[in-house]
Every structure is written in C-alpha cells, then in structure tokens.
Amino acid sequence: MLDALEIVTTVVVGLMVGVEFAVAFVMNPIFKALPDDASQMAQSHGGRMLGAAMPVWYIGSLVLSAVWAVAGRHHDGVGLVVTAAGLLVLSVVMSLLLLVPINNRNKTWTPETRPADWKEQIDRWNRYHYVRVAVIIAAFTLLVAALA
Template sequence: MSPNVLSEELVVLLLTVSTIFGGVMAGFFFTYSASVVLALDKLSASVYTTMMQEINETVLNVVFGIVFFGAIVVPTVSAAVVLLLGDWTTQSGQLFLAGVVIYFIGTFAVTMRIHIPINEYIATWSTASLPNDWAVVRTRWGRWNHVRTTAAIASFILYIAALVSLGA
C-alpha cells in the first residue's frame, strides 16, 4: 500500500469517527433543546432548581464523558492530520475544518464558558431560599443551549459534507 492510500484511509477513518461523535452530541443537544429545556421553563423555581441539580449531577457519567470529550478530541486530532497532510486545501478538508471550528466555538467553548459556570451557580441554590435572578439564569441557560445545539448540528452537517466530498 502506498503512503497516499494509507493517509487517505486514515483521513476517512478520522472524519468518520468525528462525524459519529459529532452526530451523537448534536442529537443530545437537540433532544435537550426540543424537550428538556421546554419542560424546565414550565417548572416553579424550587422544582426547576431540584431538577437542574439532579440533571447536572446525573450527566456527569463515564458514557457521557467519553462522547462529550470524544466529540472535541477526535475532531481536533483529525484536524491536525488534515493540516499535516495538506488536505486543508481540498473541499473536504475545508468543510471538515469549518465544522471543527464551529463545534469548538459554538458547542465546547459555550459549554465551558457559559453552561458550566451557570451549573456551578445553580448547584449552590437552596430550594428554601432561591436567588432573585433564578428566572434570568434559567432563560440564559436555555438560550445558550439553543446556540450550542445549532452549532453542533451545523458542525455535524459540515462533517457529513466533508465525507461526501471525499466520496467516502
């Protein structure tokens, strides 16, 4: 096998795994936006607090961690390979790299800079004495979840387009 065939197979494999991780996360965020956020908006302050605290503890599990971090690590490694092989000049490389940037900024960075601090704040709440800004926090959390959902879906579409462009 020639080095070109091996590098092409590696790129296809990495883009495929990136697409799978990205698709699972896009589905997770979409499902959350299309159902859980809407349900949380209907809850009283104390029930909202209890539910968010439960959800935020429950989501921190091994399976979610593997997929959540896999959706950033695998595409980042894949992007490095695309760049090192010079595939960034191809249509598939450009589509994939655009997807990685959108996912990183719109999903991962939003989670790290917006959702985790809000979740940590919510963890300090007591249902007996809620902060005055609880409704503002709920609205902000939901709005930013819709942003990361949109970014994850856009990224997933770009990953698929990159694979189609490769003819994979």
C-alpha cells in the same frame, strides 16, 4: 483507518448534537412546565448529571475532529473538517465562558437555597444553549458534508 476515524467522529458528534438538541427542545420545556420546586430540582439534577458527561464529549469531539483534519489533510473535504473543528472550539469556549458558570451555580441549588433570580439565570442559560446547539449542528453538518 481514515474511514473509521471519519465515521467514529461523525457518530460521536452526531450523538452529542442529538443529546443537546433534546435538552434544548424536549427536556428543558418539560422542566419549565413543572411546579417551581420540581422544575428547579430537575434543572439542578440535569446540571449535575450532564455537567459531568458533556465536557468529555465536547473535548472528545473536538480532538477527534482535529485528528481527522490532520490525518485527512491531503483529502477532499479537509476544509470542511477544519471549519467544523473551529466551530467545536467555539462551542467549548462558549460553554466555558457562558454556560458552565451558570450551571455550576444551578447544580448546587435546592428549593431552600436558590436565589430569587433563579428562573432568569436558567432562561439565560437556555438562550446561550440554543446558540451552542446551532453551532454544533453546523459543525455536524460540515462533518457529514466532508464525508460526501
């Protein structure tokens, strides 16, 4: 049973990392290259779509990691899993304090209602997102190492 939990957790976190990596290094550069109205509308749509899915994914990843840490507390690698779970906690806290407030504003904007500093706000979100991606990559790496 622990083996299945380890695999499911690693796959769920790995897929989350892949999506967030693609947002940071594929989708957002594409959006930024579009004309302003299209760029802003793409950012808003992405914010609405991923803003609905990612909280469940982040919390689910954290819960799975915590369950793994408890269930595997007497096994080798539990320290790596606990550290990974700590990093996932950090990613959730970063999301709530830094990224979600910007995203909540962004997802309501239209070309007619966006603020004058919308590009600066998107750039700030992207900078925070790069750090969050690094944090979840580190968590994923620790989970993979715990499997070995």
